[in-house]
Amino acid sequence: MKLPPLNAFRYFDIAAETESFVRAAERLHVTHGAVSRQVRLLEESLGVELFERRNRAIFLTAAGRALQGTTQAMFEQLEGAVQRLQQQASDNVLVLSCEPTIAMRWLIPRLPRFNAAHPDLQLHLVAAGGPVDFTRSGVDLALRRDDFHWDRQLHHRKICDEWIGPVCRPGAVTSLYGQRLLHSRTRPSAWPTWLRLSTQRARHTERSDYEHFYLSIQAASAGLGLAMGSALMVRDELDSDQLQAPFGFLRDGSAYHLLSPQPLDDGGKRQRFAEWVISECQACLAHLGLAQNDEPALPSPPQVR
Secondary structure, eight states: OOOOOHHHHHHHHHHHHHTOHHHHHHHHTSOHHHHHHHHHHHHHHHTSOOEEEETTEEEEOHHHHHHHHHHHHHHHHHHHHHHHHHHHHHHTEEEEEEOHHHIIIIIHHHHHHHHHHOTTOEEEEEEOOSOOOHHHHOOSEEEEESSSOOOTTSEEEEEEEEEEEEEBSSSOOOOOTTOEEEEETTSTTHHHHHHHHHOOOOOSOEEEEESSHHHHHHHHHTTSOEEEEEHHHHHHHHHTTSOBOTTOOEEEEEEEEEEESSOSOSSSHHHHHHHHHHHHHHHHHHHTTOOTTSSOOOOOOOOOO
16 A cells, blocks of 8 residues: 655644644744645645634534544654754764864874764864854854963863973984074964073074964974974974974963863763863873973963863
């Protein structure tokens, strides 16, 4: 037996629920005539009258009431199944907003390990910095350095401290005297902070400015001078001898955090990513000989949590 089109059953079900072709048309965003035609086609296909039509009003017949009992349960089950499928698909996707320099120089090279450890999760990466509107952006997590104030209602978890130090192409650099220092507009206080912490003196130096932090590091790799680098973000270049850190690294008092509108300890995808990224950061810093308690850090700037 060939069943009538599913759409005809849907139109009938809404008309039966509302007891009106007009209200059914409003619910379905179609015309009154479209609902009437679909119901009539269904009646002709089944060979029974489903509604009594009297003075522009409609009333379910006994056959109509019997059919509605089935269609109502059928569409409720169908809608529930669709919602579960969509929820499962959503649960497998993690949208991460990450500062561009961290994303390009540290996170992306390590994502194959994340994919291997969590093959059931799909990570969608969005490059952005500063405050994030979780509601409008659709982002699940944001990886940020705590150089701005965030909403106190957000859940947050510290990933690791920031360690900074001058980096350049390998060579005989033993002092800052006469060197070209590469600055970036996105981290204007990086050099002054490091000079204050290290007690180094920058005499007779030249200066070049770059728009972004990652551009200054790339310029250092090209031999254009010394850039202020984050230990995390230059670790791979240090290993491959593309860069050197002649003065080592110091904690600058800032840190990296994961921000989320949802709890980070619920056992779900957010917690899984948080635990993975913390483990990766700790391993990276340990590889460079930088433990959390090796150096005294500056007091962290006040945060609005």
